Amino acid sequence: MVTPRVRTYIPGLDEILYGGIPERNVVMVSGGPGTGKSIMAQQFIYNGLIRGEPGVYVALEEHPSSVRRSFRHFNWNIDEYERKGTFAIVDAFTTGIGSAAQREKYIVKDLDNVSELVDVVRQAIKDIKAKRVVIDSVSTLYLSKPAVARNIVMILKRVVSGLGCTAFFVSQVSVGERGFGGPGVEHAVDGIIRLDLDEIEGKLYRSIIVWKMRDSKISMVRHPMEITDEGIVVVWDKYLKVAPNSISIVELPKEEVEEMRRSLSESSESASNKEEYEE
């Protein structure tokens, strides 16, 4: 059976996923500071909006106004979609203090109360009829309580995926950390995309690797990645060879490039199957 896919339309990313993200998958976008996680998540949402797929962005790390500014930085004009009601930001940052209380429609008042967060997110998804969801960052919810991390991720996954959405859960890790956000969490999500910055001889190199993606073939190499004025671009037909003191960018074998290209053109885009299996 062909798995219905949600295309990210992030240049190069659908290729290394052999056609896109399987519908309803919850994908952890993990990486250190400044690796491009939020940009990737915003690009995923915006690329859906302009193609008629409504989206919800849950802001836990930044003020909703900063989130809007970050979208605008790339000329991703979310204002019209907010006005039309196909895009919403869930404010899980201000706790309703200050001007946000008047301006924001979806506010989480008690950030230690996961059920309140889940209720607000569920409401936003239903109102907006969202197909894409971003939680930025999910790790904020359990930084000081790792024992409940898996549980929190499972609860959010059940709601988001159960309501028919495909999601990016942003996970912050420290510089040099090998993992993606903790053992329980890494197994709970359907996919893991890891973004990296490596310093080699005084120069920083961006790269991306897909660690896992349920129901999908994945590229098994680390690809170079760029952040441009138009957002993220994955160099899908090349890979990065990183040794302790050197780095080189190598062409992928022709057959692999061809297979990725073919898989993308043959992949079936997600049908607008909004059957709910949450409640």
Ligand SMILES: Nc1ncnc2c1ncn2[C@@H]1O[C@H](COP(=O)(O)OP(=O)(O)OP(=O)(O)O)[C@@H](O)[C@H]1O
């Ligand atoms: N137009 C641009 N061209 C090139 N690079 C850019 C551009 N705009 C932003 N960047 C780079 O993107 C990086 C920030 O990306 P982003 O905010 O997505 O990181 P992040 O992984 O979410 O980081 P953190 O976890 O620290 O919030 C910055 O280091 C910045 O230099």
